[in-house]
Amino acid sequence: MMTTSSYTVTQPEKASKTPGSSDSPPGNWFRRYFKRLWFFICGAYICTLDMIENLFIKAPKIEIEKMEKRSEQVVVMTGGPRGIGFDIVKKLLQLDYTVILGVRNESASQKGIDKIRDLGVTTGRIKFLYLDLKSLESVREFAKEVLASKEGSRIDMLLNNAGIVNEYYEITEDNFESTFQVNYLSHFLLTNLLLPRIKETAAKKGGGDPCHIVNTSSSTQRFGTIDFDELETSKVYSQLKCYYVSKLCQIIHAKMLEKKFQEEKMNIHAYAVHPGVIATDLWEDMGRFECMSRPYNTVMKWIGRTSDEGANTVLHAALTPEVLEKWGGKYFETGKVVRPHNQANQPELRKKLWDRSLELTAIPV
Numbered sequence: 001m002m003t004t005s006s007y008t009v010t011q012p013e014k015a016s017k018t019p020g021s022s023d024s025p026p027g028n029w030f031r032r033y034f035k036r037l038w039f040f041i042c043g044a045y046i047c048t049l050d051m052i053e054n055l056f057i058k059a060p061k062i063e064i065e066k067m068e069k070r071s072e073q074v075v076v077m078t079g080g081p082r083g084i085g086f087d088i089v090k091k092l093l094q095l096d097y098t099v100i101l102g103v104r105n106e107s108a109s110q111k112g113i114d115k116i117r118d119l120g121v122t123t124g125r126i127k128f129l130y131l132d133l134k135s136l137e138s139v140r141e142f143a144k145e146v147l148a149s150k151e152g153s154r155i156d157m158l159l160n161n162a163g164i165v166n167e168y169y170e171i172t173e174d175n176f177e178s179t180f181q182v183n184y185l186s187h188f189l190l191t192n193l194l195l196p197r198i199k200e201t202a203a204k205k206g207g208g209d210p211c212h213i214v215n216t217s218s219s220t221q222r223f224g225t226i227d228f229d230e231l232e233t234s235k236v237y238s239q240l241k242c243y244y245v246s247k248l249c250q251i252i253h254a255k256m257l258e259k260k261f262q263e264e265k266m267n268i269h270a271y272a273v274h275p276g277v278i279a280t281d282l283w284e285d286m287g288r289f290e291c292m293s294r295p296y297n298t299v300m301k302w303i304g305r306t307s308d309e310g311a312n313t314v315l316h317a318a319l320t321p322e323v324l325e326k327w328g329g330k331y332f333e334t335g336k337v338v339r340p341h342n343q344a345n346q347p348e349l350r351k352k353l354w355d356r357s358l359e360l361t362a363i364p365v
């Protein structure tokens, strides 16, 4: 396995190194470690608070069995049926949605679906399409296929669920730091590419049940101060800092979108949500001292949220119309609106992020 001091980029699937990718993370050793430690402390603090809160305040419940089936409706979701995604997909299938999943490995994802079916869920339909969020090209291809498919003739909900923390500094083929691209930029592009179809769907539905765009953000966004000088790459690499920033970017984007929808009087709501602290594979990818590996994970399994509760938390607002009518565009934790990082409330900064993201994804304004 890896040695403690190695910082090389892991190159699992794509063997050939992409131009511009870097083996050594920016920043000198000392500053990197200092930064790493600092953001680890921030994260550990917020996640521990979260878990303590979880002991007293329960995740919002949604009673799937009592809900109306959504047999006509279509959800597009990023990431496969594992982690929180597993329970989200399960609930969507229970509600008889058609779910288009953007995944990297279809056979691995099929196993997840088989498990859901084994649990006795017979309703709903799944369609897999290839999506690698580390590549903008792949995002474009995915969007094209979604829009051309029979299932994608309407989109009632877009769930931007996939997310990573990358222990290693990795520059993608598009020359962006991988966490920023996977968690934020690729989803930004995907949202923009699918938006016309979402708008069509909302218009077709008329009033009543709105369309939704949902982002799984994270409570750690509180520590994700955006610095435009190191947005797409880092000056001094810290995987957690990149993660926090990417999660704040998502919230800001939700706000921008919701405003646009209101201006255009579209029946679409966007929101961002923190699912809770949940023991999933995400924690394994964080780095050796960040996850304090096993002990913290074990505590999390005991007092953190279950992924079922996480899925409820994510879907709660979308499936509870009263909530979004009042609170669209907001950031949620445990079913409640929470004030995010100050930067999310700065209109100039929001605009700057939007413009920069458009520029980076090369969409004509």
Ligand SMILES: NC(=O)c1ccc[n+]([C@@H]2O[C@H](COP(=O)([O-])OP(=O)(O)OC[C@H]3O[C@@H](n4cnc5c(N)ncnc54)[C@H](OP(=O)(O)O)[C@@H]3O)[C@@H](O)[C@H]2O)c1
Pocket (backbone or CB within 6 Å): 078, 079, 080, 081, 082, 083, 084, 085, 102, 103, 104, 105, 131, 132, 133, 134, 160, 161, 162, 163, 164, 182, 216, 217, 218, 219, 274, 275, 276, 277, 278, 279, 280, 281, 282, 283
């Ligand atoms: N767990 C927590 O405590 C926690 C807390 C706050 C926020 N969140 C957020 O919740 C979301 C789900 O996290 P999780 O805990 O369920 O994590 P997870 O178990 O690690 O799952 C990550 C998901 O992201 C997908 N993914 C990763 N890289 C991808 C790429 N390059 N292209 C396409 N898909 C990719 C994975 O798909 P594959 O199956 O193809 O690998 C997988 O479905 C994330 O956005 C995370 O930031 C989690």
Ligand SMILES: *[C@@H]1O[C@H](CO)[C@@H](O)[C@H](O)[C@H]1NC(C)=O
Pocket (backbone or CB within 6 Å): 013, 105, 106, 107, 108, 109, 111
């Ligand atoms: C996809 O997942 C399966 C396990 O379900 C694995 O055997 C296979 O190697 C994976 N394919 C790729 C390209 O990673």
Ligand SMILES: *[C@@H]1O[C@H](CO)[C@@H](O)[C@H](O)[C@H]1NC(C)=O
Pocket (backbone or CB within 6 Å): 160, 183, 184, 185, 186, 187, 188, 189, 191, 192, 213, 214, 215, 249, 250, 251, 253, 254, 255, 257, 269, 270, 271, 272
């Ligand atoms: C979600 O985040 C993506 C970027 O990650 C952004 O494009 C999209 O507008 C956001 N939507 C919501 C509802 O937060």
